Amino acid sequence: MTTDTLEIQMIERLARALPRSPRQLNALHASDAELVHLTGTTILAVTTDGIVEEIATGLYDDAGLVGWMSVLVNASDLAAVGARPLGIVVCETLPPTMGPEDIAALQRGIADASLAHGLPVLGGDTNAGSQFQIVGTAVGLVEGAAPLTRVGAAPGDRLFASGPLGLGSVFAFTQLSRAASPLPSSRAPRFRPHARLHEGAMLRQFASACMDTSDGLLATLDEIGRLNGVGFRFTLPVEGMLHGAAHGLAETLHLPPWTMLAGPHGEFELVFTVPAAKADPFRCAAAAEGWTPIELGEVVSGSGTTLMPVEGSITLDTGKVRNLFLECGGDADRYVTALVAMHESATAAPAAPPDRTLGST
């Protein structure tokens, strides 16, 4: 087992003893959206996500981005279960100090993301409170075939991402790090990720498991690995997975490239596994749609994540990486320092304790 994450422990503690529905098809943690059987082959997907810490920490300091993200994070959860979007409701808490321009920007951000994702706003609720926050809840339908969940990955499956990774880390690091401020462009790049709804719907024919990278690639792999009792071996060098901006930031700051995959703020791509027998048909189908998913590697038995950066192979305990950010008190600079220390200790002593290593190649 990899390290139990503090977040999972908290969710399990909170969820214990809450009544569950016999219609619900997914267990706790087992999918990005809750899946409720309606009738025949029709499943309702429901997901709720609040934008709270992102505002309080200053990560999202623009009301338009808050509006966009309140829709996007939920659209991305629908994408990860392959649902067709029905709509979203938004519950806003607006502080009395918030001016009409910011409120207008917030509504514009919601409207833009709603249009961009074909996820109409069904309604909402508005409250006055001291802390600005917004909670979106999206509903969608899964019809005619089993939904995608996080469960089903098996050794031998191929591991893919729907697009380049690390842009969420670049955005978060540029917004929050003191080390980033002397950089040539100290303003964060415009960050408006798009949910992979079309790709998610298509993946229902091919993928054995799927999850969005809302918490970054390594946390996503940790969760999929944990749920399926598997690990992962990267066959693509980390540089090949990274978005150009993430590659550039790692070079500028002399950071190991994989640290761009460790940020707890992700890029909202889908990470998914495809059984070997379906890998070729999947590649063809994706190509026919003009989509080039990135083939990261493969699913292996055991647990843990093997990374193969340019300079050699290292093994990471992804649970440890997930906890590290909390242990650093959410401080971006302390986190990066801790990741670099983890890198140095992993490359200095490549053989991790036997219960969590996969052996290097």
Place this chain on the structure above:
Amino acid sequence: MTTDTLEIQMIERLARALPRSPRQLNALHASDAELVHLTGTTILAVTTDGIVEEIATGLYDDAGLVGWMSVLVNASDLAAVGARPLGIVVCETLPPTMGPEDIAALQRGIADASLAHGLPVLGGDTNAGSQFQIVGTAVGLVEGAAPLTRVGAAPGDRLFASGPLGLGSVFAFTQLSRAASPLPSSRAPRFRPHARLHEGAMLRQFASACMDTSDGLLATLDEIGRLNGVGFRFTLPVEGMLHGAAHGLAETLHLPPWTMLAGPHGEFELVFTVPAAKADPFRCAAAAEGWTPIELGEVVSGSGTTLMPVEGSITLDTGKVRNLFLECGGDADRYVTALVAMHESATAAPAAPPDRTLGST
């Protein structure tokens, strides 16, 4: 027209320009839950409601009550459209200062209300923030017949409430008023309202319009009246509508009994209209279920609400009543004083301006 309420103006401003769904069956404000056509005669009901101000003002000072209400308010919205509950998702914002006992009480409140209403918890999201709040979003199904909405009331319809009114006002007044503290029982009564899900489902066969009293009776009538261009005439004295505790509080404090219907914190009963031709079959059907709805009066043409308290008939502008609480800065004691002043001016000059009077009986 009655006075436009500030709340409606704000919601309309926020909702303007948000993309709507062609599947959505209800217009803005026109129902307690959003209604989305699924397939054939199946409609999805979705509703979201945050518990924010209730915590910030000290109205809900008990985490167990907060948990209960986060489920109840949404269950009550499902009841008002006659939906069968599917489940609820909850998004919690917990401050770091909140201790494990309060968190456990919160979860217990959610679990209790979930069980009591047959509304299983499908999932949720947990955030850390400085201000404790919780947002629930419930989904339900309406199958085989048109859903109940707030629209459809016509002059001549009978006006009912699902049960006695005013308990929400008693609770809120006892919690918030300085005038209440010298009362024999200065602690608020235990307040755990139940949503009228069973009654709402039954009402789909009989009612022309329905809405829950989450904001109190007068705000509810104002909304139904506004949407249908109608007014109401009470044929039952106010004392006959009131919960015993509300009657008792009004007597103790020498308040006009109708002020117990004006509190913006309601009792989560259903208020509904039944066409005259269906009134007898409805009374029979309700009696057969052991349910005694309270017959308040009737729908009349024009707008405004006629009240007939013991001491004579007064006409109220319900829009004005709705705005009054905001104009009093949400202060319970100032609000009660303003209501009493409104009562005195209405009884002193019973003829309101002609465009909003119904004529006294």
